[in-house]
Amino acid sequence: MHVNPALERMGTYPFVRLAEAKARLAAEGREVIDFGVGEPREETPAFIRAALCAAVEDEPVSVYPLAVGLPELREAIAGWVARRFGAAVDPDSEVVPTLGAKEAIYGLTQIVGGGAVAVTTPGYPVAARSAAIAGLEVVSLPLDRARGWLPDLDAVPWERLAILWLNSPDNPTGAVAPVAFLAEAAERCRRHGVILACDEAYCELWFEGKPPPSALQVGDRRGILAFHSLSKRSSMPGYRSGFVAGDAELIALLKRHRPTVGTAPQRFVQHASIAAWSDDEHVGQIRARYRAKREIVLPGLRAAGLEPVGGPASFFVWLRVPGDGDDAAFAARWLERGVVLAPGSYLGAGGEGHVRAALVPTLEQCERAARLLGADAQ
Numbered sequence: 001m002h003v004n005p006a007l008e009r010m011g012t013y014p015f016v017r018l019a020e021a022k023a024r025l026a027a028e029g030r031e032v033i034d035f036g037v038g039e040p041r042e043e044t045p046a047f048i049r050a051a052l053c054a055a056v057e058d059e060p061v062s063v064y065p066l067a068v069g070l071p072e073l074r075e076a077i078a079g080w081v082a083r084r085f086g087a088a089v090d091p092d093s094e095v096v097p098t099l100g101a102k103e104a105i106y107g108l109t110q111i112v113g114g115g116a117v118a119v120t121t122p123g124y125p126v127a128a129r130s131a132a133i134a135g136l137e138v139v140s141l142p143l144d145r146a147r148g149w150l151p152d153l154d155a156v157p158w159e160r161l162a163i164l165w166l167n168s169p170d171n172p173t174g175a176v177a178p179v180a181f182l183a184e185a186a187e188r189c190r191r192h193g194v195i196l197a198c199d200e201a202y203c204e205l206w207f208e209g210k211p212p213p214s215a216l217q218v219g220d221r222r223g224i225l226a227f228h229s230l231s232k233r234s235s236m237p238g239y240r241s242g243f244v245a246g247d248a249e250l251i252a253l254l255k256r257h258r259p260t261v262g263t264a265p266q267r268f269v270q271h272a273s274i275a276a277w278s279d280d281e282h283v284g285q286i287r288a289r290y291r292a293k294r295e296i297v298l299p300g301l302r303a304a305g306l307e308p309v310g311g312p313a314s315f316f317v318w319l320r321v322p323g324d325g326d327d328a329a330f331a332a333r334w335l336e337r338g339v340v341l342a343p344g345s346y347l348g349a350g351g352e353g354h355v356r357a358a359l360v361p362t363l364e365q366c367e368r369a370a371r372l373l374g375a376d377a378q
Helices: 005-010 014-027 046-058 071-085 102-111 126-133 179-192 248-261 267-277 281-303 327-336 363-375
Strands: 095-098 116-121 138-142 161-167 195-199 224-229 242-246 316-320 354-358
Touching (some): 005 126, 046 267, 071 242, 071 267, 102 126, 102 195, 102 224, 116 126, 126 138, 126 161, 161 179, 179 195, 242 248, 281 316, 327 354
Parallel strands (some): 116 138, 161 195, 195 224
Antiparallel strands (some): 095 242, 224 242
C-alpha cells in the first residue's frame, strides 16, 4: 500500500494522546476536570435548537445541500459581519458557508498550485498538516512573549510563500492582532502575491479591552480570507457550521473546488445557523460565562505556580510552567490529580515550558478545579 509519506511522518494528532490518557483514568473510575481540549460544553441556545428542529419538519424530503450554501445564510453572515466589524461583504460573491472552520482551513491548500505555507507556532496544527499532506513546504513563524505573541513579518520568506496564516485571537496564546498589524500583513501579502488567511474563530470571546478586529476591516481585501465558526460563538461545535469571507476571486476558487469535496452543512443546520448569526444577545451571555470561569480558575492556576502570560481573548489561558520547566511532566502530574491541562509542546515549537487551559468545564467543575489547584500551595 502506498501511503502518503507526510502522513507517516506527522504521527498521532497531539490531542489524541490526551484523549487516550483521559480514557485510561475513566476506565479506572476516576473523575477528571478537562481543561485540555478546546471543545465548548455550554448548552446550545434553545432558539437555535428550535430553528434546527423546525427546518427538519419543514423539509420532509432530504436533499443534498449546495456547496455555496443557502442565500439566506449568506445574507445572515453578511449582516453579522456588518454589525460586528462595520465591514460590508457581498453575500453572493464574498461569502461561502463551510462545514465548520476546520475543514475550510484544511482545504485552502487545495486551491494553490505550489509555494510555501507559513504558520505560527505554537499554534493550531491543521493548517501546517494540510500543507504537509499537500506536499507544500511549511514555514514556522515563532511566537514569543517579547513580541506580544505576534509573528515577525520581517522574518517571513515572502518570495517563496503562497499562504500566510494568522490566528487572532490566537490559539493557544489568546493574543489579539491589532488592525494596524493586519493591515501591514495584508499589504505585504498583496505585494508578493500571497494569500493572507486569518483564522478568527475566537473573535467573540474577549475579557478586556476592545472587541478583537478582523482582517475584513482592512480597506483593500484583495488576497484576504477570514475564517469563522459558530462552534465557540454560539456553543455549536457539533453542528459543524462556519464560513469563509473575503476576496471575491478567492471565494470563487473555493466555490469551484468545494462541490468536488461535498463540504456544506446540512440544510437544517444552515437554518439553525441563520438563527445564530442573526442574534447577538446570546453571544454576550456566553462570553460572560467564560469570563466567570476565568475569574474562578485563575487564582488556582497561580497558586499551582503557573504564570498567565498570554493575551486577553479566546477561551484559553496560556501559562508559563514554574521555572520554564517540563510542560509535559507538569501536565502529567496534574492529570494524575484529576485536572487536565494541555502541554504547550503539543502545540508546536515555542510552546515548551507552557501549558494551555481551555475554559470549557462547567462553573461547578471550575470551582472544584480551583480548590484542587489551590490546595497544592497549602
